[in-house]
Amino acid sequence: MAQDSARTELMGKLQRACQNAQPARIYAELNSLGEAPSPTLPASSLCEAFLINVLKNQGTVACTSNRSEAVKAVAEHLHSRFRTRKLVAGNDPRLAAMPWRDGAVLPRFGAAEHGENASLSYACMGIAETGSIVTYTGKSNPAANNLLVEDHIVLVDTATLVATLDDAWTQINKDQQESGRPRGINFISGPSSTADIEAQLVKGAHGPRSWHVILLGEIPEDALSNARNATEA
Amino acid sequence: MSNIPEEQGSAAFLGNVRDSLLETDKVKRRDMLGLFMPLVRDAAVDQFDQFQDLRKQVKGVKQHTLDNLHHYLSQFESEALDNGNQVHFARDSSEMNSIVLGICQSHRAQRVVKGKSMVTEETHLLHHLQRAGLSVVETDLGEYIIQQANETPSHIVGPALHKSADEIRELFLKKHDLGERELEGPTEMVAEARSVLREHFLSADVGIIGANALIAENGYSMLVTNEGNGDLCANLPKVMIVCTTLDRIVPRASDAMAALRLLVRSATGQPITCYTSFYSGPRREQDVDGPIETHFVLLDNKRSDILASDYREMLQCIRCGACLNHCPIYIGVGGHAYGSVYMGPMGSVLTPLLDSLEEAQALPDACTACGRCEEVCPSSIPLPDLLRDLRHEKNREKLTPSRWRLGMKTHAWLLARPRLYHTLSGIGIPVLAWLGRKKGSFKSLMLANGWTDQRDFPAPQGKTFMQQYAAQRKANNGSR
Ligand code: SF4
Numbered sequence: 001m002a003q004d005s006a007r008t009e010l011m012g013k014l015q016r017a018c019q020n021a022q023p024a025r026i027y028a029e030l031n032s033l034g035e036a037p038s039p040t041l042p043a044s045s046l047c048e049a050f051l052i053n054v055l056k057n058q059g060t061v062a063c064t065s066n067r068s069e070a071v072k073a074v075a076e077h078l079h080s081r082f083r084t085r086k087l088v089a090g091n092d093p094r095l096a097a098m099p100w101r102d103g104a105v106l107p108r109f110g111a112a113e114h115g116e117n118a119s120l121s122y123a124c125m126g127i128a129e130t131g132s133i134v135t136y137t138g139k140s141n142p143a144a145n146n147l148l149v150e151d152h153i154v155l156v157d158t159a160t161l162v163a164t165l166d167d168a169w170t171q172i173n174k175d176q177q178e179s180g181r182p183r184g185i186n187f188i189s190g191p192s193s194t195a196d197i198e199a200q201l202v203k204g205a206h207g208p209r210s211w212h213v214i215l216l217g218e219i220p221e222d223a224l225s226n227a228r229n230a231t232e233a
Numbered sequence: 234m235s236n237i238p239e240e241q242g243s244a245a246f247l248g249n250v251r252d253s254l255l256e257t258d259k260v261k262r263r264d265m266l267g268l269f270m271p272l273v274r275d276a277a278v279d280q281f282d283q284f285q286d287l288r289k290q291v292k293g294v295k296q297h298t299l300d301n302l303h304h305y306l307s308q309f310e311s312e313a314l315d316n317g318n319q320v321h322f323a324r325d326s327s328e329m330n331s332i333v334l335g336i337c338q339s340h341r342a343q344r345v346v347k348g349k350s351m352v353t354e355e356t357h358l359l360h361h362l363q364r365a366g367l368s369v370v371e372t373d374l375g376e377y378i379i380q381q382a383n384e385t386p387s388h389i390v391g392p393a394l395h396k397s398a399d400e401i402r403e404l405f406l407k408k409h410d411l412g413e414r415e416l417e418g419p420t421e422m423v424a425e426a427r428s429v430l431r432e433h434f435l436s437a438d439v440g441i442i443g444a445n446a447l448i449a450e451n452g453y454s455m456l457v458t459n460e461g462n463g464d465l466c467a468n469l470p471k472v473m474i475v476c477t478t479l480d481r482i483v484p485r486a487s488d489a490m491a492a493l494r495l496l497v498r499s500a501t502g503q504p505i506t507c508y509t510s511f512y513s514g515p516r517r518e519q520d521v522d523g524p525i526e527t528h529f530v531l532l533d534n535k536r537s538d539i540l541a542s543d544y545r546e547m548l549q550c551i552r553c554g555a556c557l558n559h560c561p562i563y564i565g566v567g568g569h570a571y572g573s574v575y576m577g578p579m580g581s582v583l584t585p586l587l588d589s590l591e592e593a594q595a596l597p598d599a600c601t602a603c604g605r606c607e608e609v610c611p612s613s614i615p616l617p618d619l620l621r622d623l624r625h626e627k628n629r630e631k632l633t634p635s636r637w638r639l640g641m642k643t644h645a646w647l648l649a650r651p652r653l654y655h656t657l658s659g660i661g662i663p664v665l666a667w668l669g670r671k672k673g674s675f676k677s678l679m680l681a682n683g684w685t686d687q688r689d690f691p692a693p694q695g696k697t698f699m700q701q702y703a704a705q706r707k708a709n710n711g712s713r
Contacts, residue, residue: 007322013537014303026301030484033293036491037283039504053504111521114435130505142522143468147461165490181316181451183516183523184468187509192461195501196375196391197419198398199269205374206427207461207508
């Protein structure tokens with residue numbers, strides 16, 4: 001078959017151009033190259049650094065200390081943006097267990113459809129270095145929920161915050177040892193945007209027009225106000 | 234037909250340059266780009282204290298990866314197969330195009346949505362699929378605009394930045410049958426494109442995307458976008474095809490992260506794009522969405538030759554576009570003048586290697602040797618050196634005009650004899666200075682018409698450098 005012959009030919013060419021050392025030697029050499037440096041975080045508190053970078057990414061934020069407050073924050077966002085109580089959320093046990101009544105929110109569990117206003121994801125983690133949230137595709141967060149809605153609301157547990165992109169992958173690898181490789185891993189860092197027309201930034205290209213991050217857990221009291229001051233300056 | 238016909242190619246570079254310098258509004262937009270893009274890049278890089286260390290580390294890993302590409306490609310292939318993908322290898326453009334068409338046809342696909350991919354620009358995949366009767370839509374806004382305008386990208390990151398908002402407005406009014414409307418400003422235009430393209434996403438049978446990295450240790454591909462269009466292509470249609478090249482391989486996820494830190498800052502000045510996604514294969518048993526079948530099509534198209542050549546470093550390019558934004562020639566003449574898929578310094582190196590030096594022989598000359606591209610290239614590719622090597626090769630292969638080669642030879646001969654050189658220039662310079670004393674410059678010079686055709690030659694001001702230097706030293710010694 002043409003396919004097999006292309007593969008054989010190519011691999012042969014690469015073999016001739018390569019060193020072809022034993023794998024053990026290759027990995028020893030790779031490890032000797034050291035680790036890549038990551039940028040300094042904008043604050044010493046992970047929460048504050050994460051909030052600063054979410055704000056820089058054109059996200060909006062709310063800080064809550066328990067699940068009841070988090071539901072209320074969701075309700076507030078839904079009301080202010082769409083005058084609605086409805087949203088779509090994945091079949092995530094953590095979302096199923098939320099006290100929805102505390103905010104009179106009416107979730108529909110499943111995959112988002114075109115035309116729906118808002119979705120809610122429970123992030124696997126938040127990354128302080130880049131102000132990103134991480135989701136895995138699957139039943140608990142169908143890919144459509146990140147993409148097809150107007151507003152993407154994301155809950156992030158402070159306990160799941162990591163400092164760097166590398167730390168995020170350490171956690172991803174741990175998760176994969178338990179439950180295998182998800183089809184997709186998404187680092188989301190802001191509402192969808194484009195600068196393709198005269199280099200002017202416009203929010204709401206193909207995905208969500210707005211991105212609301214609700215941090216949940218133990219948060220230093222002044223983290224949010226510090227973050228706002230840092231990004232307004 | 235396209236404004237920049239494929240056939241024209243890089244052979245027409247000099248003619249294109251002449252034309253492009255006359256387009257005053259485009260010249261203005263390019264000047265803006267040349268000011269603005271370096272500013273945002275510098276600001277982002279300045280905020281990263283250890284940026285140079287990062288560059289060094291990534292360069293080391295990239296070199297190591299290329300040295301062991303056979304190993305890492307095999308590892309990626311086996312992980313990708315384990316993840317449930319089909320993996321295809323394509324020797325050249327036409328093989329890639331027919332593999333992709335074959336996959337589409339096996340699913341009786343009618344509609345294809347495409348994310349941004351320079352590799353598929355290289356193979357002209359869009360036209361290949363269209364000729365076979367498929368409806369194919371580019372979904373990156375910039376790519377969509379140039380598809381509608383029947384043009385080619387003018388920049389590897391911002392393909393439609395050569396167009397004004399007014400031109401895009403006219404284009405949308407003409408192409409979208411949506412009745413009377415104002416369509417004032419980028420926000421309204423983006424909103425219109427969003428709703429038009431959403432329909433395409435929802436009805437597509439096949440999604441085609443590129444990859445910014447292929448991670449050998451786990452078989453994931455990395456996709457970096459701001460718009461989220463690539464992710465819609467990767468998640469909504471039933472079939473996903475990743476079209477990319479061998480040189481996207483990195484050993485570990487952490488290496489992809491390091492490259493990501495360099496890429497985004499160098500490309501757009503952001504610390505990260507809105508969407509950085511990793512896809513491993515088809516939907517899992519429990520999944521409620523995602524493609525049912527996924528393919529990797531890995532294109533060689535001379536990469537393996539480049540790997541075995543002295544131009545190997547060019548395979549470290551991560552397609553950030555920084556060298557374009559910082560190149561006085563690119564900013565001066567724009568991407569279309571190059572007549573090739575890749576432009577600017579990286580294009581002037583790559584095009585001769587991918588096409589042929591004979592066809593693209595004008596491109597290695599498109600360099601002022603200012604060195605800015607190498608300075609900003611996150612992969613530390615010595616672009617000016619590679620361009621010089623290509624010029625050298627051109628000379629060796631006698632592609633340069635014989636008179637020019639003779640001149641170079643004479644010059645080299647003279648330089649090897651400094652005493653004779655100084656004597657001759659000591660005579661020549663005052664003569665030139667005297668001849669040009671009235672006007673201060675020459676409109677034309679014997680034996681150097683090629684040079685003076687394009688600009689005036691300034692008349693030398695008095696003595697040669699060495700004479701002035703000697704006089705200065707003497708004066709300094711005397712005053713001690
Ligand atoms: S050559 Fe360097 S600067 Fe130019 S696109 Fe490639 S990585 Fe970026």
